Amino acid sequence: MPTSDPEIVVEDPREQEDRSPAVTTTAKVEAVVYVLLIVLALVLGYDNYRSGMGWAKDGPQSGYMPFYLCVILGSASLFGLGHLLLKRWHGSGTFVTRDQFRRVLQVFIPTFLFCFATQWLGIYVASFLLVAGFMRFVGRIAWWKSLVTSFIFALAMFVTFDIAFDVLMPKGPLEALFGY
Amino acid sequence: MEALSLLLHGFAVLITWKTLSLMMVGLLLGVFVGVLPGLGGPNGVAILLPLTFTMDPTAAIVMLSCIYWGALFGGAITSILFNIPGEAWSVATTFDGYPMAQQGKAAEALTAAFTSSFIGSFVAVLLITFVAPGIASFALRFGPPEFFAVYFLTFCSFVGLGREAKHKTIISMTLGLLLAAVGMDTISGQLRMTFGFTDLFRGVNFLVAVIGLFGISEILLTMEERLALRGHAAAIKLRVVLKVWKELPRYWVTLLRSSAIGCWLGITPGGAIAASFMGYNLAKQFDKNPSTFGKGRIEGVFAPETAAHASGTSALLPMLALGIPGSGTAAILLGGLMVWGLNPGPLLFVEHKDFVWAVIASMYLGNIVGLVIVLTTVPIFASILRVPFAAVAPMIVVSCAIGAYAIQNAMFDVWLMLLFGVVGYVFKKIGVPLAPFTLALVLGNRSEDAFRLSMIGAGGDLRVFWSNSLVGSISTLAVILLLWPLASKIFEHAGRLLRPAKT
DSSP states (O other), X not given: OOOOOOSEEEOOSSOOOSXXXXXXXXXXXXXXXXXXXXXXXXXXHHHHHHTOOSEETTEEOTTHHXXXXXXXXXXXXXXXXXXXXXXXXXXXXXXXXXXXXXXXXXXXXXXXXXXXXXXXXXXXXXHHHHHHXXXXXXXXXXXXXXXXXXXXXXXXXXXXXXXXXXXXXXXXXXXXXXXX | OHHHHHHHHHHHHHOSHHHHHHHHXXXXXXXXXXXXXXXXXXXHHHHXXXXXXXXXXXXXXHHHHHHHHHXXXXXXXXXXXXXXXXXXXXXXXXXXXXXHHHTTOHHHHHHHHHHHHHHHHHHHHHHHHHHHHHHHHHHTTOOHHHHHHHXXXXXXXXXXXXXXXXXXXXXXXXXXXXXXXXXXXXXTOOEESOTTOGGGTTOOOHHHHHIIIIIIHHHHHHHHSOOOEEEOOOOOOHHHHHHHHHHGGGGHHHHHHHHHHHHHHHHSTTOHHHHHHHHHHHHHHHSSOGGGTTSSOTHHHHHHHHHHHHHHHHTHHHHHHHSOOSSHHHHHHHHHHHHTTOOOSHHHHHHTHHHHHHHHHHHHHHHHHHHHHHHHHHHHHHHHTTSOHHHHHHHHHXXXXXXXXXXXXXXXXXXXXXXXXXXXXXXXHHTOOSHHHHHHHHHHHHHHHHHHHHHHHHTSOGGGGGSSHHHHXXXXXXXXXXXXXHHHHHHHHHHHHHHHHHO
């Protein structure tokens, strides 16, 4: 039978190391999550206890159901933690390798900065900066392509949401300059 | 025959230029998000939801459900051409779809996938048309105890039948229920779990959580992987389409079997993935020479695609008739309905007849139009994957942020979305399922209201859930499902203990 070759090929521009050391194991992360969930269950449980978890004359008080949900959440997490420590602690896989973690941060940190910038510059300017910066520094795409793409994208978003669909977005000084 | 005349009325509501063009836009956007790596049905619908806030509910839901159909169609494109399943339920499509593409039969495989998707959805829509009104009118007799029992059944079936570790499902579900309870208590008006933060008074919005859990976390996961792609370009010629269609009647058993599996599993929560695998495996089992599967058999595309779409579509049945979503995307559509002040459930069929039947009519139209669109535009969509991910990723992030902000015009929600993104990423990596969380978050308030109203009605007596045969049998079924894994373990154990005694 004829075998056709791939016709669409997209190479990853970022060099890859196959063997990169593990940052942490899945078991450790899982344990941390269980501990956090137990703390959350205790804090929320206390709040619901305070707002009343018993029965009033007209039925259960407002803290009744959430309080018992906290009990279930806490016990399930405790069970998970115990099960993990006793049975599965050794031999669990890698959570992320250092290389993977770096790539995840490459997208997480810009996203965080984008959210921060949105508060001061408005969402459209912030998204222009995010798209252009990401394309240039992470994707290593030529400057002019990055700038043109992100400008068109930000403008298209502005036209779609602010003008065509009347969905109001946070705006900053630049939009104010144009009278929006 | 009342259903038929109501359906015709539904078509009449739909056929306006405005609605039809919105359908086209929705379908194209849907295929687009289905093809893009790191986006899929639920994320696409959640992110694009804000676009529809200013439309009237009918137009909005039609557009949203078309995005959903489009995403279902789009998932097949990447599975067949690139061996990348866009969604978990497209995994089974890659088994035979990708080998077909390698053999130069990509066009046949794609035609088969689209056609069988269409057939699967069509059977499911027929089911919805004729069964949903009946269920809804039956459910009109439900009081708070019956509704709570049905919600309880939904939660229990997730715990009992889910394949993940039980404690992880329970954690995910209770966490969702707790977050749903944050903010104003709907019955007493008291504030709960807000710790004095004014931003929490409104509660944790369901859609903000979904955008973070599915959209942002998916970007993080996609970035972690290598981004190189290799795939096949394909254009579908009319001749090929007709050829595949002419052979279609030969596979009627496979198509019918997969549709039935899909419809059944779609109505029970979380079934689309199981349906596609089951459809595939059964087709393989009943075949005369099963060893040829996995090497490019066209049935290997027909079987899982039909089942996946039948279940994806029939997941909307319990949502419309009972207010209980059968899948993640159905849960998001339900969240959307509530934004427009429509309360899904049996009353919807009485109070908003026009709306319900327009939605059902749009399922028919959307699938037909969708089939035509995907068959003609495959080459364009396949080439979208040439766009570097470094350009697509930040745009998805921006769309997520816009979506999260627009729901309540609150910057706090954008930060919340980011937090949920991290939570979703970690949960996916340590194997905590997200579907129960989504379901619990959307049903949390309704199930608590139902519980407390039935408690108030019965004076705090838990026996109200076994007070008549209807509510009693639902509650008993729920408890059985909840304890099912435990019971089967005990039986297994007992069997092992008994066997040596017998011999």
